Amino acid sequence: xxxxxxxxxxxxxxxxxxxxxxAPVSAPSSATPPTVLEGKTMGTMWRVSxxxxxxxxxxxxxxxxxxxxxxxxxxxxxxxxxSALMRFNHSQSTTPWPxxxxxxxxxxxxxxxxxxxxxxxxxxxxxxxNLWGFGPDKQPVSTPDDAQIADARxxxxxxxxxxxxxxxxxxxxxxxxxxxxxxxxxxxGYAADHLARLMEQEGLSRYLVSxxxxxxxxxxxxxxxxxxxxxxxxxxxxxxxxxxxxINGHGISTSGSYRxxxxxxxxxxxxxxxxxxxxxxxHQLVSVTVIAPSALEADSWDTGLxxxxxxxxxxxxxxxxxAVYMIVKEGDAFKTWMSPQFSAFLLSEKN
Numbered sequence: 001x002x003x004x005x006x007x008x009x010x011x012x013x014x015x016x017x018x019x020x021x022x023a024p025v026s027a028p029s030s031a032t033p034p035t036v037l038e039g040k041t042m043g044t045m046w047r048v049s050x051x052x053x054x055x056x057x058x059x060x061x062x063x064x065x066x067x068x069x070x071x072x073x074x075x076x077x078x079x080x081x082x083s084a085l086m087r088f089n090h091s092q093s094t095t096p097w098p099x100x101x102x103x104x105x106x107x108x109x110x111x112x113x114x115x116x117x118x119x120x121x122x123x124x125x126x127x128x129x130n131l132w133g134f135g136p137d138k139q140p141v142s143t144p145d146d147a148q149i150a151d152a153r154x155x156x157x158x159x160x161x162x163x164x165x166x167x168x169x170x171x172x173x174x175x176x177x178x179x180x181x182x183x184x185x186x187x188x189g190y191a192a193d194h195l196a197r198l199m200e201q202e203g204l205s206r207y208l209v210s211x212x213x214x215x216x217x218x219x220x221x222x223x224x225x226x227x228x229x230x231x232x233x234x235x236x237x238x239x240x241x242x243x244x245x246x247i248n249g250h251g252i253s254t255s256g257s258y259r260x261x262x263x264x265x266x267x268x269x270x271x272x273x274x275x276x277x278x279x280x281x282x283h284q285l286v287s288v289t290v291i292a293p294s295a296l297e298a299d300s301w302d303t304g305l306x307x308x309x310x311x312x313x314x315x316x317x318x319x320x321x322x323a324v325y326m327i328v329k330e331g332d333a334f335k336t337w338m339s340p341q342f343s344a345f346l347l348s349e350k351n
Contacts, residue, residue, distance in 0.1 A: 032222035037062045041069040042077070042187055044212035050199060051206035051222050061202065068198055069191055069211070075103060076187045078126065088172055089126070089180050096164050096171035104163050104170035106183060106190050106296065113300040114158045117316060121304025122275040124161055126180030127152035132280060134271045149278040155179060156275060188214040189253050189299025196295075214253040214295040228347065234286040234327050234334060242287075242336070243325065243349040250345075251295030255302035256287045274307050283309040286334070287327040291345050310337070 035053040039046050039062070046069055053061060077083040081090075088097050099107075107123065114121045131144050131152045144152075160179050164171040172181075183190075188211045195209040196216040206219035208227040217227040226246040233240040234256060245252070255272065272281045288305045292298040301322060305313040310328050314337070317324045323341035327334050338346065 031224075034222050035061075037065060039066050039069070041066075041211060042073050042184075042191065043079070044188065046191070046195070046211045047209070048195065048199075049208045049221075049227075050204050051219070053204065064198065064202070065195060068194060072187070072191045072194060075100070076106070076183045076190070078182055078184060085181060085183060092177040094173065094175055094177055096166075096173045099170050099172050101170055102190070102194075103172070104165070106186055107161070107172060107181070108163050109296055109300050110183070110186050111158055111161065111163065113297075113304055116320060117301075117304035117308060119158055119275055120307035120312075121185070121300060122156065122158055123181050123183055123185065124156045124158060124179055125273055125275045126182035127155045128273045128275065128278050129182055129184075129271075130180070132271075132273060134273075153275075153278045185255075185303040186296060186299045188212040189251065189295040189297070192216050192295035192299075193251065211295075213255075214251065214299050215247065216251045216295050217247050218249055231287075231289050231325065233350075234329070241350055242327065244347045245291070245325075245342075245345045246347055247291055247345060250291050250293060251298045252289065252291045253295055253298035253302050254287060254289040255306040272303070272306050281307060281309070284329040285310045285313065285326060286329050288313065289325040289342075291323040291342060 032051055034049040034051055035058055037048045037050075037058070046065070048065060050061075073083070074080060075084045078086060078089070080086060084099065084103060088099070091097060110121065110123045114123065128149070131148060155176065155178050160174055160176050161181065162173050164173055191211040192209055192214040193216060195211065196207070196218065199205075199207045199209065199218070206221070208215065208217045208221070208229075215229055217229075221227050226248060229245050229247055229252055230241040231243045231245065231254060233242045273279070274281050285306060288302045290298040290301045290305070292301065301324075305316065305324065305326075308316065310326060313324075313326065316322075317339050321341060323339060323345060325336065325338045325342050327336050336349065
């Protein structure tokens with residue numbers, strides 16, 4: 001049976017870097033051009049735009065960025081069998097497993113958001129992700145049946161995972177031996193925050209950094225204006241701008257159901273898996289953008305809200321006071337919704 005698979009060529013989510021307007025704008029002659037560095041990590045691209053980097057520092061900074069991101073990937077990857085996360089996943093032990101502070105912090109945040117979304121954000125969903133062909137396992141050649149889904153669901157659940165801090169050491173503990181933790185939903189956010197910390201350590205205070213669809217900004221751009229970020233229209237066939245925001249020193253992340261999918265048995269299979277049903281989402285919410293104090297927090301929320309669908313997501317957004325922008329497909333058109341907290345960051349919106 002023929003299976004067709006589609007992935008985004010550049011960004012795995014739907015946030016793009018942009019200038020001060022939707023169209024290219026010529027910078028004033030007094031503007032300081034940013035130093036732009038790029039590379040690959042975590043199956044996606046990273047990009048750093050930074051002001052006031054001396055030419056002789058450029059290559060050294062690029063190497064430091066890549067080295068740090070390579071280490072983050074070695075910590076969190078489910079594609080590397082020897083990563084710190086995969087060593088935990090492969091272990092059949094249910095006793096506390098020592099991890100570093102970064103891993104403990106990431107899992108703690110993911111569990112917190114998972115609780116607030118009633119399990120919609122579930123980092124133990126790995127068996128289902130793999131079953132549907134979005135993990136390191138091969139793509140299915142036929143739609144998984146009810147028995148396969150039930151078997152995978154039996155090996156998931158946030159209640160089976162905990163973080164323990166004892167005598168200055170951090171641990172993860174699972175109470176079922178074959179629990180599989182997948183941090184791909186939060187890895188980009190953590191890495192973007194980590195890049196921001198690296199910029200500060202290097203004495204750089206004006207930058208916009210991104211890893212995939214997670215971004216963090218600080219200070220002003222080369223024109224002395226806030227860094228601006230464009231949210232892309234929900235399509236994989238064009239790079240059209242839906243809205244432009246000034247994230248003002250915050251983190252931003254977008255989850256979309258149209259950038260990572262394949263076609264199987266005549267149906268479009270989204271990479272966003274509902275832990276409760278064990279199946280890819282089928283509702284009409286196609287994009288969720290979250291602005292939060294950190295990219296990790298934004299990256300944690302966007303997936304959970306995406307799973308919930310438009311109405312349940314709105315309830316959680318209101319309860320938690322989140323800055324969220326959603327795009328819902330209605331027939332052949334798209335309808336947008338934003339929380340009051342998000343509107344404070346919005347600069348413009350396109351029809």
